[in-house]
Amino acid sequence: xxxxxxxxxxxxxxxxxxxxxxxRTVNRVYDLPARARMSVICGRDESxxxxxxxxxxxxxxxxxxxxxxxxxxxxxxxxxxxGDSHAEIAIAALxxxxxxxxxxxxxxxxxxxxxxxxxxVQAQTAGVRSMCGFNYRRVPAVALMRQLIESGRLGVxxxxxxxxxxxxxxxxxxxxxWRLQRDKAGSGALGDxxxxxxxxxxxxxxxQITGVSGLTETFVKERPLPSAAAGLAALADGxxxxxxxxxDAALFLARLDGGAVGTYEATxxxxxxxxxxxxxxxxxxxxxxxxxxRMNELEFYDASAPGTEQGFTRxxxxxxxxPYMSAWWPPGHIIGYEHTFTHEMRDFLDAxxxxxxxxxxFVDALQVQLVMDAVTRSAEQGSAWTEVAPALxxxxx
Ligand SMILES: NC(=O)c1ccc[n+]([C@@H]2O[C@H](COP(=O)([O-])OP(=O)(O)OC[C@H]3O[C@@H](n4cnc5c(N)ncnc54)[C@H](O)[C@@H]3O)[C@@H](O)[C@H]2O)c1
Numbered sequence: 001x002x003x004x005x006x007x008x009x010x011x012x013x014x015x016x017x018x019x020x021x022x023x024r025t026v027n028r029v030y031d032l033p034a035r036a037r038m039s040v041i042c043g044r045d046e047s048x049x050x051x052x053x054x055x056x057x058x059x060x061x062x063x064x065x066x067x068x069x070x071x072x073x074x075x076x077x078x079x080x081x082x083g084d085s086h087a088e089i090a091i092a093a094l095x096x097x098x099x100x101x102x103x104x105x106x107x108x109x110x111x112x113x114x115x116x117x118x119x120x121v122q123a124q125t126a127g128v129r130s131m132c133g134f135n136y137r138r139v140p141a142v143a144l145m146r147q148l149i150e151s152g153r154l155g156v157x158x159x160x161x162x163x164x165x166x167x168x169x170x171x172x173x174x175x176x177x178w179r180l181q182r183d184k185a186g187s188g189a190l191g192d193x194x195x196x197x198x199x200x201x202x203x204x205x206x207x208q209i210t211g212v213s214g215l216t217e218t219f220v221k222e223r224p225l226p227s228a229a230a231g232l233a234a235l236a237d238g239x240x241x242x243x244x245x246x247x248d249a250a251l252f253l254a255r256l257d258g259g260a261v262g263t264y265e266a267t268x269x270x271x272x273x274x275x276x277x278x279x280x281x282x283x284x285x286x287x288x289x290x291x292x293x294r295m296n297e298l299e300f301y302d303a304s305a306p307g308t309e310q311g312f313t314r315x316x317x318x319x320x321x322x323p324y325m326s327a328w329w330p331p332g333h334i335i336g337y338e339h340t341f342t343h344e345m346r347d348f349l350d351a352x353x354x355x356x357x358x359x360x361x362f363v364d365a366l367q368v369q370l371v372m373d374a375v376t377r378s379a380e381q382g383s384a385w386t387e388v389a390p391a392l393x394x395x396x397x
Contacts, residue, residue, distance in 0.1 A: 002032075003353050005099070006039040008068045010089055011080030012052035015103050015133075016041070019080055020056035022341035029327040030346045034353025036076075042068045069093045076352070079103055082178050083186045087112035090130070094123040099352055100130045101344075105195040105372065106365035108186030113362075113369040117395060120362040131348055131358040132365035134199040136277055138343035140335070141298040143323035144315070145281070145288045146204040148300065154283030155303075160201045160254070160262035161280040164193035165270035169220070169248065176223040176242045188246030190216065190372050193277075194266030198368045199360060200279060207258035208367060211387045214375035216247035219269055252375045257390075287312075296334040367391035 007023055009016060020038070027035045041058035042065050043049035053061040062068050065085075069077055069092055077093035079086055079102040090102045100120075107113040120130040136142060148154060166189075168174070178184035179192055202208050225240045249267035256262060270276070277292035289299040289312070299312045318334060320326045324343045328335055351358035370388050378386040 003034040004037050005034045005075045005349065005352060006037045006073055007076045007078055008040040008042060008071065008074035008098075009038075009058070009078040009080060010042045010065045010068065010085075012041055012043045012049060012056065013080075015080035016043075016052065017056060018338060018341045019078055019345075020058070021338050022345045023078075024057050025342045026345040026349060029342065030350075032346065032349045032353055034349045036345065036349060039074055040068055040071065065089050066092070069096045069098055075099060076101065082184050083108040083191065084184045087116050090116050091119040094119040094128060094130060097123070097126065097128055099128055101133060101348055102130070102362075102365075103133045104199070104365065104368075105186065105191040106132050106362060106369055108191075110366070110369050110373045113366045114394070117362045117366050117391075121395060124357065127355065129352045129357055130362050131351075132360050132362060133344055134196060134203075134360050134365070134368075135340040135344045136196050136200050136292070137203050137360065138324065138340045138347065139290075139292065139295050140323045140325050140343075141290055141295060141315075141317040142200060142204060142279075144298055144317055145279070145290060146206075147323070148286075148288060149204055149281065149283070150206065153286055153300075153302070154281060154288065155285030157205050157207065157256075157258060157260045157281055157283045159280070159282040160205060160207075160256065160260050161278075161282075162197040162201050162262065163265040163276065163278045164189075164197045164267075165265070165273035165276040165278070166193060166268045167271045167273055169268045170271050172220045173224060175226040176244065177226060180223065180244045180246055182245040185246055187372060187376065188216075188218070188244075188248055188250070189266040189268050190247055190250035190375060192266075193268070194250050194264065194375075195368050195372060196277060197264055197266065197279065198371050199364070200277070201262065201264075201281075202256075202364075202367065203360070204279070205256065205258065205260060205281065207256035207260055208390060209254045209262070209371045209388050210257050210390075211385055212252045212254045212371065212374050212378055213383045213385050214250065214252040214378035215383050216250045216376070216379040218244055218246070219248045220244060247379075250375060250379070252378070254371075295336070363391050363395050366394070
């Protein structure tokens with residue numbers, strides 16, 4: 001019989017809404033060994049979380065995540081809060097015997113990520129599972145990219161070229177939200193969006209980054225405080241500002257353990273680019289190229305085709321035998337951003353429901369954290385070459 005996994009979700013804003021949409025949908029489109037039940041939503045403001053529970057479709061709400069993790073009617077804790085609370089909530093939840101799905105980046109520091117891995121490894125011995133929410137892995141075109149590389153269609157992978165480009169803080173008057181504060185977010189563009197392209201490229205190539213040379217920049221160093229923090233008088237004369245304590249842009253060169261070399265760029269200052277996750281991989285037998293702003297398409301160049309027929313082919317990744325697509329619409333009827341989360345919940349329920357570990361694991365997410373830490377340290381030392389130790393080796397030690 002199908003198991004029921006009762007979910008308790010912390011946070012009800014951007015990711016809370018995206019995850020709710022996915023929890024609502026996943027069992028209606030996929031046939032899975034476990035069914036998600038949207039049991040309890042958690043937030044600190046009672047009236048807002050009550051409203052969110054009704055709007056997003058949760059049965060109950062609470063204002064205290066500590067109460068949430070001890071409840072008998074919750075099996076899974078879904079962490080959708082900023083990075084400064086991931087470690088505390090996830091570790092406590094795992095210790096309380098709850099499966100955990102935690103948003104990315106796993107933590108705000110390597111130390112926190114290591115503690116989360118230790119808790120996950122311990123919990124795993126009792127069959128308690130954990131996963132980090134790198135949803136871009138679940139874009140069908142990205143999963144197809146991985147299949148093509150894994151099956152050898154690109155030959156030896158030589159170049160990884162990745163960029164994650166946004167522009168929402170170009171205006172210097174944009175307020176000092178939590179994503180611009182190191183104590184809340186850990187880092188800026190690097191952890192917010194760079195984390196995604198680190199995970200995505202390691203996922204599709206099957207190679208891990210072993211060393212980096214990094215460069216970071218903060219273009220706007222002082223910003224208006226958000227209205228709640230500023231007070232009306234200070235806002236009126238424009239005097240209430242605070243320092244931006246994270247990077248606005250992070251760039252790095254990388255070597256990967258299968259011999260590939262890579263370039264990475266993460267910025268929220270790419271004027272005109274809204275959510276451009278761009279990846280191109282070049283191998284000895286072909287290339288693939290992807291841009292999330294055209295997420296249903298994958299460009300594939302097959303160098304083994306006759307010379308007169310070579311050229312990039314635009315694959316519309318909507319056939320029912322493309323990854324994740326069997327549950328959706330007829331070919332050519334495209335899907336969107338929210339489907340990546342439905343696919344994430346699909347993979348989570350499939351693994352947990354069949355007693356297996358979902359991926360990406362907390363160890364995979366620690367690997368991303370180690371790369372980000374190396375980029376930060378490298379940037380602080382004039383872009384000095386900085387090695388990245390493999391996360392798996394740490395766990396095995
Ligand atoms: N996978 C993705 O594509 C993606 C996209 C955006 C954000 N994220 C990640 O998701 C996480 C949340 O980001 P967001 O954009 O949803 O942020 P947000 O600001 O929109 O929402 C954060 C939520 O957490 C709540 N919160 C904060 N501290 C809390 C605490 N101590 N206890 C209970 N609730 C608390 C806030 O009230 C709010 O509801 C971050 O880790 C972020 O990096 C991932």
